[in-house]
Amino acid sequence: MLQLSRVLDMAAASGFDCAGVAKAKRLDHDALILQQWLQLGHHGSMDYMTRDIEKRVNPEALVPGCKSVLVCLISYHKALHRAADAPFISESGLSKTDYHLVVKERLQQLEQLITAQYGNNVVSTTHQHLFCDSAPILERRWAQLAGLGAIGKNRQLINPVFGSFVHIGILLLNEETDKYSSPFEEDLCSDCRQCLKACPTGALRSDPFDARKCISYLTIERKEQLPEIYKKAVENVLYGCDTCATVCPYNIHAMPTTHTQLTANETLLRMTADDWQQLSRRQKLKLLHRLAKDTP
Numbered sequence: 001m002l003q004l005s006r007v008l009d010m011a012a013a014s015g016f017d018c019a020g021v022a023k024a025k026r027l028d029h030d031a032l033i034l035q036q037w038l039q040l041g042h043h044g045s046m047d048y049m050t051r052d053i054e055k056r057v058n059p060e061a062l063v064p065g066c067k068s069v070l071v072c073l074i075s076y077h078k079a080l081h082r083a084a085d086a087p088f089i090s091e092s093g094l095s096k097t098d099y100h101l102v103v104k105e106r107l108q109q110l111e112q113l114i115t116a117q118y119g120n121n122v123v124s125t126t127h128q129h130l131f132c133d134s135a136p137i138l139e140r141r142w143a144q145l146a147g148l149g150a151i152g153k154n155r156q157l158i159n160p161v162f163g164s165f166v167h168i169g170i171l172l173l174n175e176e177t178d179k180y181s182s183p184f185e186e187d188l189c190s191d192c193r194q195c196l197k198a199c200p201t202g203a204l205r206s207d208p209f210d211a212r213k214c215i216s217y218l219t220i221e222r223k224e225q226l227p228e229i230y231k232k233a234v235e236n237v238l239y240g241c242d243t244c245a246t247v248c249p250y251n252i253h254a255m256p257t258t259h260t261q262l263t264a265n266e267t268l269l270r271m272t273a274d275d276w277q278q279l280s281r282r283q284k285l286k287l288l289h290r291l292a293k294d295t296p
């Protein structure tokens with residue numbers, strides 16, 4: 001059996017800001033909400049959301065034998081000074097290194113520490129079991145169940161210390177821990193409505209959340225032509241939207257990241273609207289390294 005305190009020490013030694021462990025179980029309530037969301041069509045053209053539903057809500061269906069969900073957070077909050085006319089790129093797209101690589105590397109290091117201590121049986125040898133935005137798994141819910149924060153009205157995970165500019169890494173383990181982290185139960189939003197007021201498209205006012213109105217979806221996921229009503233909202237946006245996160249008091253008071261790889265890529269940050277206009281679409285995608293791997 002794994003020891004919770006030892007596993008959390010290993011997560012810290014692997015470079016995560018905080019971590020927690022939740023007992024694996026099927027997320028029945030989240031499954032109902034997900035079905036409702038899909039039936040309403042609020043996922044837009046993210047067809048991948050309609051696949052692997054059972055895996056999405058049940059870690060045992062994703063990795064047979066899974067008993068525990070180890071969730072790790074790493075802050076990417078940046079102290080940014082954007083040029084006034086620079087096209088908008090969200091903080092996650094501005095990091096020096098692709099965050100998928102940063103988080104995966106640290107998860108692999110963490111896995112090595114755990115298996116060195118407890119043996120190879122702790123992780124699946126036949127299934128992919130470490131993830132960062134790379135598997136059908138409800139990362140924010142698992143982070144809440146692992147005691148790492150609340151899901152705010154802006155639909156993001158909010159950690160009371162690091163805010164919501166955090167990447168979530170998950171390692172599914174085939175062993176139980178001697179005890180589990182307590183789920184985070186506090187309502188961090190209370191009567192605050194800053195994000196709802198600030199959202200330029202009203203995406204947060206739909207319940208369940210309507211991704212089709214969200215600028216992140218419109219600029220990253222959407223495949224069809226942009227509807228006329230959103231053209232103004234995305235006028236000078238290259239990638240994503242941070243409005244509902246930027247106004248959140250938990251981010252206003254959060255410390256900038258201490259992880260060099262996740263600090264701002266100054267070249268990207270300094271580029272003006274003119275600089276971007278000189279580039280081809282392919283060059284733009286290459287610069288926005290997160291998308292570069294999808295470029296043909």
Ligand code: SF4
Nearest residue numbers: 199214215241243244
């Ligand atoms: S990311 Fe932007 S568009 Fe999407 S919900 Fe937040 S504020 Fe609204």
Ligand code: SF4
Nearest residue numbers: 152153189192195248
């Ligand atoms: S801005 Fe206010 S309501 Fe929105 S997520 Fe942050 S604390 Fe919650």
